[in-house]
Amino acid sequence: MDQLTALQTAARITSGELSVPEVVDAALEQAHADTCNAWTFIDDEGARRRAVHLQERLADRDFHPGPLFGVPCPIKDLNECKGMPMEAGSAALAGKVSIHDDGIVTLLKGAGTIPIGKTTTPELGLPCYTEPVGRPATVTPFDPTRMSGGSSGGAAAVVGAGEVPIAQGSDGGGSIRIPASCCGVVGLKPTRGRISSGPYGLDGPGLTTAGVLTRTVRDTAAALDVLSIGWPGDPFPAPRAAGSFLAGCEHPSPRLRIGVLTDPVISDDAEVHPAVAAALARTVRTLEDLGHIVEPASRPFGADAWNSFRCVWAVGAASIPVPAEAEDGLLPYTRWLRELGRGYSAVDLADAQAGIQRITRTTSELWDHFDVVVSPTLAQPPLLVGGLRDDSDPAGDFDAQCAFTPWTSVWNLTGRPAISLPLHTAVVDGVELPIGMMFGARMGQEDVLLALGCQLEDAR
Numbered sequence: 001m002d003q004l005t006a007l008q009t010a011a012r013i014t015s016g017e018l019s020v021p022e023v024v025d026a027a028l029e030q031a032h033a034d035t036c037n038a039w040t041f042i043d044d045e046g047a048r049r050r051a052v053h054l055q056e057r058l059a060d061r062d063f064h065p066g067p068l069f070g071v072p073c074p075i076k077d078l079n080e081c082k083g084m085p086m087e088a089g090s091a092a093l094a095g096k097v098s099i100h101d102d103g104i105v106t107l108l109k110g111a112g113t114i115p116i117g118k119t120t121t122p123e124l125g126l127p128c129y130t131e132p133v134g135r136p137a138t139v140t141p142f143d144p145t146r147m148s149g150g151s152s153g154g155a156a157a158v159v160g161a162g163e164v165p166i167a168q169g170s171d172g173g174g175s176i177r178i179p180a181s182c183c184g185v186v187g188l189k190p191t192r193g194r195i196s197s198g199p200y201g202l203d204g205p206g207l208t209t210a211g212v213l214t215r216t217v218r219d220t221a222a223a224l225d226v227l228s229i230g231w232p233g234d235p236f237p238a239p240r241a242a243g244s245f246l247a248g249c250e251h252p253s254p255r256l257r258i259g260v261l262t263d264p265v266i267s268d269d270a271e272v273h274p275a276v277a278a279a280l281a282r283t284v285r286t287l288e289d290l291g292h293i294v295e296p297a298s299r300p301f302g303a304d305a306w307n308s309f310r311c312v313w314a315v316g317a318a319s320i321p322v323p324a325e326a327e328d329g330l331l332p333y334t335r336w337l338r339e340l341g342r343g344y345s346a347v348d349l350a351d352a353q354a355g356i357q358r359i360t361r362t363t364s365e366l367w368d369h370f371d372v373v374v375s376p377t378l379a380q381p382p383l384l385v386g387g388l389r390d391d392s393d394p395a396g397d398f399d400a401q402c403a404f405t406p407w408t409s410v411w412n413l414t415g416r417p418a419i420s421l422p423l424h425t426a427v428v429d430g431v432e433l434p435i436g437m438m439f440g441a442r443m444g445q446e447d448v449l450l451a452l453g454c455q456l457e458d459a460r
Helices: 006-015 020-032 044-057 103-110 153-160 177-183 217-227 274-289 307-319 324-329 332-342 346-367 394-404 408-414 446-459
Strands: 039-042 117-119 166-171 186-189 209-214 257-260 293-296 372-376 418-428 431-441
Touching: 006 020, 006 217, 020 039, 020 044, 039 153, 103 166, 103 217, 117 153, 153 166, 153 177, 153 209, 166 186, 177 186, 177 209, 177 418, 177 431, 186 217, 186 446, 209 217, 217 418, 217 446, 257 274, 274 293, 274 372, 274 418, 274 431, 307 332, 307 346, 307 408, 324 332, 332 394, 346 408, 372 446, 408 431, 418 446, 431 446
Parallel strands: 257 293, 257 372
Antiparallel strands: 039 117, 166 209, 186 209, 186 418, 372 431, 418 431
């Protein structure tokens, strides 16, 4: 059962080949046997109770289950799921239990998925590694000594390990795509506004969006169909989709003009690992073999311009509610980032938001003749645990994260969709490790990325 996709699992449930309780029991067994340190909470009782309820619904001949019905789908520990702990990877929030469901959890439950538990995230979801307080670091299924990435590190790890076929995540600077690359799974950051943060969440500058991690592009498309529903008051309505994202996967990708971005964007100090550069070269050859037009893409802006993101990210970190008495118990990196945010003035923040708008316009001018832009997802294969975290030098920690992720936040700043695909592996230091490739498109064109992703997936 651990090799079934989400769509295959739901199809077998609907046909009667599998029951929902059977599927949930298997997932719970896998979760309890997890070796990636990826769970903060496993809801055996609640998951089994919901499985029985969903199985009973199948007896109603007038009930028509959707494509994800009965599929286990854990929730990232930055999102509210009623009755489950919500500690956001921080000792400051220890003991907090959600009293309601986030909008995305409501939609996932409405589609018939089963939130069997919560997956790990770093403290407040801020760094790109998942090494939360009081827990072992979450690691990639490929090597127990190497990071899973972050901040959706637990979600990516449980999918990559075959414990569940789909897991909910979120992405504010790469937090779905980074762990997708580290764990060898599919991770899509949708267009800004495609997935609402309502009814409780606040969008702020629109950097962050929810999403999922899966093992296949089609599973991601099915989830996007479920989650692409707005709530009243959404500040960033996305361009309307032409139809079902899943149905669109059955149409062959047209010939595309694809830009190849090799230069790191947000960091002048980023070093691209030879295995990553080689994987990009193989990707380019595959794209050419599939008939696409492939051309170089220029760096859209420099690292100095990216300081706008630094300001907005730090102010956002400072605005996260933390009990005053718990502030000193936060990790050094979290405290440093919150203090940095408090040091910016209102004028600084306004200037940063204007800078993001300039970045968006510049990028559009340079790249809009491309249907897709491809780069590596990360500059390096998954690093050893602790390879980025530096409690003695939080500013250096931040810079190291930027060098590790020199492309991902470009798509958060501009609001455009981007997907990490697990196209390659490479042997590094004697271990076979995953290397993701990232593809981004124009605003509202997730369908282009999904069709191309299916083409590349089918060509492997």
